[in-house]
Amino acid sequence: MDTIEKTDIKSLNLQELTEAMIRLGEKPFRARQVYEWMHVKLAAGFSEMSNISETLKEKCRECFAYTFLDVVRIQESKTDGTKKFLFRLADGNLIESVWMKYRHGNSVCVSSQVGCRMGCRFCASTIDGLERSLKASEMLEQVYAITRLTGERVSHVVVMGSGEPMDNFEQTLKFIELLTDEDGLHISQRNVTVSTCGIVPKIRELADKNLQITLAISLHASNNEKRKKLMPIAGTYSMDELLDSCRYYFDKTGRRLTFEYSLVAGVNDTKEDAKELAELLKGMHGHVNLIPVNPIKERDFRESGEQNVRRFKNFLEKNKINVTIRREMGRDIDGACGQLRRSYMGEGRRTEGC
Ligand code: SAH
Numbered sequence: 192m193d194t195i196e197k198t199d200i201k202s203l204n205l206q207e208l209t210e211a212m213i214r215l216g217e218k219p220f221r222a223r224q225v226y227e228w229m230h231v232k233l234a235a236g237f238s239e240m241s242n243i244s245e246t247l248k249e250k251c252r253e254c255f256a257y258t259f260l261d262v263v264r265i266q267e268s269k270t271d272g273t274k275k276f277l278f279r280l281a282d283g284n285l286i287e288s289v290w291m292k293y294r295h296g297n298s299v300c301v302s303s304q305v306g307c308r309m310g311c312r313f314c315a316s317t318i319d320g321l322e323r324s325l326k327a328s329e330m331l332e333q334v335y336a337i338t339r340l341t342g343e344r345v346s347h348v349v350v351m352g353s354g355e356p357m358d359n360f361e362q363t364l365k366f367i368e369l370l371t372d373e374d375g376l377h378i379s380q381r382n383v384t385v386s387t388c389g390i391v392p393k394i395r396e397l398a399d400k401n402l403q404i405t406l407a408i409s410l411h412a413s414n415n416e417k418r419k420k421l422m423p424i425a426g427t428y429s430m431d432e433l434l435d436s437c438r439y440y441f442d443k444t445g446r447r448l449t450f451e452y453s454l455v456a457g458v459n460d461t462k463e464d465a466k467e468l469a470e471l472l473k474g475m476h477g478h479v480n481l482i483p484v485n486p487i488k489e490r491d492f493r494e495s496g497e498q499n500v501r502r503f504k505n506f507l508e509k510n511k512i513n514v515t516i517r518r519e520m521g522r523d524i525d526g527a528c529g530q531l532r533r534s535y536m537g538e539g540r541r542t543e544g545c
Contacts, residue, residue, distance in 0.1 A: 195303075197255055198211065198254060198255050198281070199326055199328050200225075200229070200231075200256065201229055201258045201327075201328035201332065201369075202326050202327040202331075204369060204372070204535070205222065205226050205372070205374055209223075209322055209395075209544055211359060212277060217247065221247065223374075224240070224243060225240065225243065225251070226375075228240045230369065230374070230375035231374075233335045233338060233339055233530070235259060235339070236259065237252055242405055242417070243516050256495065258328035258331075259281075259332065259336075260280065260332050260336045261278065261279040262277075262278060263279050263285060263535065264277040264535060265277075266531065271292075271518075272292050273289060273290065273292070274289070274290040274341070275288075275289050276288045276289070276333075276340070277531050277532060277535055280305070284305045284322055284323065284330070285305070285532050286305055286325070286333070286353065286532065287302060287353065287531045288301050288333040288336075290341060293347075295347070296344075296346030296382075297341070297343050297344065297345050297347070298346070298348070299348050301330050301348060301351075301352050302316075302325065302330075302352030302353040303324070303330060303350055303352065303356040303359050303362075303363055304321060304322075304324045304325055304355065304358065304359055305322035305324075305325065305354055306321045306323075306324065306353065306354070307354050307355055307373060308358065309358070309423065310387050310422075311409070311411075311422045311423070311424075312420070312421050312422070312490060312492070313453060313484050313485075314453065316352075316353035316354065318489055318533065319533075321354075324359035325354070325362060326376070327360065327366040330350075330362065330363070331365040331366055333352075334370065335376075335426055346378065346382055347378075347383075347488075347529070348370060348378060348383050349383075349384040349385075349386065349407075350366075350383075350384065350386060351384070351386040353532070355387065355390070356385050356386070357387045357388075357393035357394065358390065359391050360397075363385065364397075364400065367380070381403050381404070381405070381491055383404040383405070384405040384407055385404055385407065386409060386449075386451065387406070387407070388398060388422055389409065389424050389425070389433045390428070391428040391432050391433055391435075391436045392407075394433075394436040394437070394439075395439055395440075398439050398442075398443040399443065401443060403444065403446060405449060406446065406449070407421070407448070407450075407451055407480070408433070408437060408450050409453075410450045410451060410452055410468075411453050411455075411459060413459070413464050413468035414424075414430060414467055414471070417459060418430065420458075421455075421458070421459070430471070434471070434475065437475065438477055440514060441477070441521045441526050447476045447478065448475070449475035449480050450478070450479045450480065451470065451478055451480050452468070452480065452481050452482070452541045453482050453483070453485075454483050454499065454500055454503060455493070455495065456484075456495045456496070457493075460499050460500075460503055462502070465502075465503050465507055468512070469506065469507055469510035471514050472478040473512075477513070478506060478513035478514060479512055479513065479514050479515070480517050481504060481516045481517065482517040483495050483497075485530075487501075487530060500516060504516060
């Protein structure tokens with residue numbers, strides 16, 4: 192094992208890479224070449240960089256770690272073409288990412304952490320707690336690896352896989368910076384969505400960065416008491432504080448928010464819930480995204496029936512709340528966050544790679 196940690200080259204922006212190259216005694220334009228290989232041509236390693244000398248490649252191998260993901264498993268939905276990828280990180284940890292095809296383009300859902308410590312009751316990612324946060328390069332590489340494997344361009348990225356991005360704030364910001372960099376893949380900020388369970392101070396800090404990304408808030412309840420039963424974070428930040436931070440986000444960025452609401456039968460899907468939710472979100476700049484909860488075998492939550500989902504939607508609409516029903520993608524392939532990793536590890540591979 193290396194004792195000195197090598198610099199993670201794929202997490203450096205162009206300026207940082209230029210400085211690193213100069214420290215190696217190289218000309219600044221070398222940084223631009225290597226950067227292009229990594230972030231535009233999506234090279235799988237230094238050896239592919241055909242306009243870089245062997246000497247420099249060797250120097251790079253000595254000084255830098257090059258993040259690369261091994262594909263462990265790919266599951267393809269028979270119903271909608273969604274693909275779910277299970278990747279192995281350099282330290283043996285497993286993460287999952289999802290590729291979805293929409294009319295407006297291809298979207299990748301990336302994980303921001305291995306596991307999660309937020310404890311949402313209906314979520315599979317959090318059952319074994321947090322293993323570690325991902326580096327920016329490990330988030331980026333999910334998009335890059337999927338682009339290489341599918342041979343198709345990714346136009347949208349959602350940080351809605353396993354993990355809480357606001358609990359990995361700096362690396363998530365770096366990831367967005369590199370993903371949207373005009374010298375990299377150059378995905379539009381408007382096509383990037385970050386979803387959070389509601390870590391209020393981080394929402395405010397993100398607002399101050401004044402990015403044009405979409406912020407999605409996992410709300411899942413119409414009052415704090417109910418929310419606390421589903422999401423422990425509601426015990427730390429009240430609904431008022433959360434919605435205040437959402438208003439602040441809109442005021443700072445001009446970006447409308449998305450409120451995610453997973454419908455759990457008999458828990459948060461009644462007419463009273465819809466009524467309270469409409470009241471709560473009156474005047475908020477944003478829309479509600481409804482999704483029937485994806486049942487996980489470790490918990491006994493059931494999804495709302497189709498009729499209930501419709502009724503809930505209609506009630507909100509009558510009360511002038513913008514609402515969409517999220518298309519359920521890949522239900523037949525361990526669709527919910529963290530399910531694929533759990534089912535794979537459950538096959539007796541818990542210690543593999545560690
Ligand atoms: N930690 C972030 C992002 C990851 S989860 C967050 O909380 O927003 C992405 C979305 O999927 C969140 O809205 C989360 O609450 C939801 N989710 C997790 N497990 C689910 C399940 N089994 N069924 C439906 N939605 C789920």
